Amino acid sequence: MPEIKKLTLENCTRLLKHCGLISADQLSDVLARGKAQETRLYAQHLAGGSRRLRAVVENISPVEVIASFNLELRGLPGRFLTEDVITEAIAAAVGMEYLKIDPLKLNLDVVTAHIPRPFSLKNLIVAVAEKGGILTVAVADPFNTAIINELAIARKLEIKRVLSSKKDILKILREFYGFRASVMAAEQESSTGADLGNLEQYFKLRGNQDIESNDTHVISAVDFLLHYAFEQHSSDIHIEPKREKTLIRFRIDGVMHNIHVIPKLLHAPIVSRIKMLSRMDLAEKRRPQDGRIKTNFNNKDIELRVSTVPVAFGEKVVIRIFDPDILLQDLDSMGFYPRELSLYNSFIRRPNGIILITGPTGSGKTTTLYSSLRSLASPEVNIVTVEDPIEMVMEEFNQIGVQQAIGVGFDSILRNILRQDPDIIMIGEIRDRETAESAVQAALTGHLALSTLHTNDSASAIVRMLDLGIPPFLISATLIGVIAQRLVRKICPQCKIVYELNADELAYLQLDKKSHISWEGQGCKECRGTGYKGRSGIFEVLEMSERIKSVITASVELSDLTDLARKEGMESLRQVATRKMLEGVTTYEEIISMTG
Ligand SMILES: [Zn+2]
Known part of the structure; x- marks a missing residue:
C-alpha cells in the first residue's frame, strides 16, 4: 500500500487505484481534470452556502474533488465512489478507524460541550463520544494532528481520533450546533442560570419572564429542527412535553428515534412558533388544533401538517411531513x-x-x-x-x-x-x-x-x-x-445476505422446497442497523x-x-410480495408483517 503523508489529489487517487476502487484510466482522468473540477466546486460553494461556513468550504479537499466525478465502483454497479468510500479507504491506509457519523446516535451534549463551534469549523473536527475520560473526535484530515494535541491540552482529556468524511462533519456542525446554540441562547435570555430541572423554579420563572415565540433564537431553533428532519427524511416530528423536559422525536422509515431533549422552559415558545407558522390560534391551548405549513427545502416545496393536542404537561405537537419525492x-x-x-x-x-x-x-x-x-x-x-x-x-x-x-x-x-x-x-x-x-x-x-x-x-x-x-x-x-x-420495506443493498427459508416458511408461502433463495439485510451503517432502506x-x-x-x-x-x-x-398481494422476496427486493419478515 502506498504510504501517504499528506492528502493530495495524486496521493488519494493512487491509493484508490491501489485498492482496486478505480481503474488506471479513471486515475489518469481524475488527475487530468482534477484542477478544473476543483475550480468548479469552488465556484459552486461561493454561489451558495452561508458566509460563516464559507471559509471552511472554500478549502476544497481532494476527497471532495474525486467524489464529485461520481465514478461507479469497479465490479459494483449502482455503487459510487462517494466521500464515504474514499474516506474509508484513506482510514485503512493510515491505520485509523473510519466512522460513518449517524446523527441520530450522537449525544447533543458531547457534541457541543467540548469544542467551540468556530474551532470545530475551522479545523473540521467534531466530538462524537466521551467515555472514561477519553474524548473521541471525528476528523476529516488524518494529518492535522497539531490541532488535536492543542485540544487535548486545553480540555485536559485524552483524545482518540477517528476519520469521517468532511460532508458528515459539516452536516453535524450545521445541524447540531445550530439547534443547540439557538436553544441555549433562548434559554439564557429568559433566565439567569436558574435550575431548569426544578419545577417550582420553572413556574416562578415563567411568571415574570416568558420567552416569546418571535424571539430570534426560538425562530432559528425551529428552523434548525425542521431542516434536520427534512435532511433525515423523517415522516413525522413529535414534540412531547414531559414533567421536567421536552422530548423531540422523529419517525424515519416507520421507526421512532429520540432526537433532542430540550429544557421545559422552551417548550411553550417553540410550540407557539410552530402554531404561528401553521396559523393556529396561539391563545387556544386546551383544545386540539390542526394547521399546515408550506416550506421549501433543497428547491422543492414541502408540505407540513401540524396538529396539537393538550396532554398532562402541556401541548403535544405532531408535524407530518409530506415530501413531494414520496x-x-x-x-x-x-x-x-x-x-x-x-x-x-x-x-x-x-x-x-x-x-x-x-x-x-x-x-x-x-x-x-x-x-x-x-x-x-x-x-x-x-x-x-x-x-x-x-x-x-x-x-x-x-x-x-x-x-x-x-x-x-x-x-x-x-x-x-x-x-x-x-x-x-x-x-x-x-x-x-x-x-x-x-x-x-x-x-x-x-x-x-x-x-x-x-x-x-x-x-x-x-x-x-x-x-x-x-x-x-x-x-x-x-x-x-x-x-x-x-x-414493504426494501432490503438495504449494502448489507444484503442470503436468508434460507425453513420448511415452515416455505410451506406458509406455498413454495416447494426446490432452490428458493431469499435475502435479508444484516444491518449496517447505511441502514442504521435495520437492514432496510426505502420502501416498495x-x-x-x-x-x-x-x-x-x-x-x-x-x-x-x-x-x-x-x-x-x-x-x-x-396475482394476489401475497403472490406479488413473494415474487419480490424471491427477487431479493424484500424479506420473508416483511411479507408476514404485511399480510398480518
Ligand atoms: Zn444495511
Whole structure:
C-alpha cells in the first residue's frame, strides 16, 4: 500500500487505484481534470452556502474533488465512489478507524460541550463520544494532528481520533450546533442560570419572564429542527412535553428515534412558533388544533401538517411531513410489475368510470392517487380533488377540503363540483352510501373518478360497494378496476445476505422446497442497523372484465370474485410480495408483517 503523508489529489487517487476502487484510466482522468473540477466546486460553494461556513468550504479537499466525478465502483454497479468510500479507504491506509457519523446516535451534549463551534469549523473536527475520560473526535484530515494535541491540552482529556468524511462533519456542525446554540441562547435570555430541572423554579420563572415565540433564537431553533428532519427524511416530528423536559422525536422509515431533549422552559415558545407558522390560534391551548405549513427545502416545496393536542404537561405537537419525492412519483417507479402497470395505465386513460384504490392506512394509497393525477394533469384537463383533509397542496389540481364540522361533507361538495365541469375527480375516500352514489353519478355523467376504500384486497372493494347499497348493474356500468396495495420495506443493498427459508416458511408461502433463495439485510451503517432502506409498493390489480361484470349480483360471494380474477391472471398481494422476496427486493419478515 502506498504510504501517504499528506492528502493530495495524486496521493488519494493512487491509493484508490491501489485498492482496486478505480481503474488506471479513471486515475489518469481524475488527475487530468482534477484542477478544473476543483475550480468548479469552488465556484459552486461561493454561489451558495452561508458566509460563516464559507471559509471552511472554500478549502476544497481532494476527497471532495474525486467524489464529485461520481465514478461507479469497479465490479459494483449502482455503487459510487462517494466521500464515504474514499474516506474509508484513506482510514485503512493510515491505520485509523473510519466512522460513518449517524446523527441520530450522537449525544447533543458531547457534541457541543467540548469544542467551540468556530474551532470545530475551522479545523473540521467534531466530538462524537466521551467515555472514561477519553474524548473521541471525528476528523476529516488524518494529518492535522497539531490541532488535536492543542485540544487535548486545553480540555485536559485524552483524545482518540477517528476519520469521517468532511460532508458528515459539516452536516453535524450545521445541524447540531445550530439547534443547540439557538436553544441555549433562548434559554439564557429568559433566565439567569436558574435550575431548569426544578419545577417550582420553572413556574416562578415563567411568571415574570416568558420567552416569546418571535424571539430570534426560538425562530432559528425551529428552523434548525425542521431542516434536520427534512435532511433525515423523517415522516413525522413529535414534540412531547414531559414533567421536567421536552422530548423531540422523529419517525424515519416507520421507526421512532429520540432526537433532542430540550429544557421545559422552551417548550411553550417553540410550540407557539410552530402554531404561528401553521396559523393556529396561539391563545387556544386546551383544545386540539390542526394547521399546515408550506416550506421549501433543497428547491422543492414541502408540505407540513401540524396538529396539537393538550396532554398532562402541556401541548403535544405532531408535524407530518409530506415530501413531494414520496407523494409524487413516476408510476413506473412505484413497484408495479409490467403487466399491472400497463393495466393500471389503461384504467386511468379511460374517459369515464371509477377506479378504486384500496388498502389499510399507511399503505401508500395517497401516493398512488397523487402520482396518477399528476401523470394525467395537463392544461386541457380540469382535475378536482375532494379530500379530508387535503394531504398536500398542488397547484395543478383544484383541491377542496371537506369540513364535516360545518356540514360540508364529501357528498355535498361532489354534488356542487359536478356543475363546475371537471374532467377528473379525486375523492379522498368513499366512507358512506352518499359518497359512493356521488362517485357513480360522476362516472355516469362522463367523468373519471378516482377514490380509495378501506378493504383488504381488490375483490372486497366490489363487495363493499354492494354493501354500501350500489346496485350490481351500476357497479358493472361504472367500475373500471380496483388496485389493492401495501408498502414493504426494501432490503438495504449494502448489507444484503442470503436468508434460507425453513420448511415452515416455505410451506406458509406455498413454495416447494426446490432452490428458493431469499435475502435479508444484516444491518449496517447505511441502514442504521435495520437492514432496510426505502420502501416498495405491492400491487394487486383487478380489471373489471366482461366475465367479472357478468357475475356481479347482490349476493355474489367474495371467493367467487377472487377465483375468477385469479383465473384471468390477477396475482394476489401475497403472490406479488413473494415474487419480490424471491427477487431479493424484500424479506420473508416483511411479507408476514404485511399480510398480518
Ligand atoms: Zn444495511
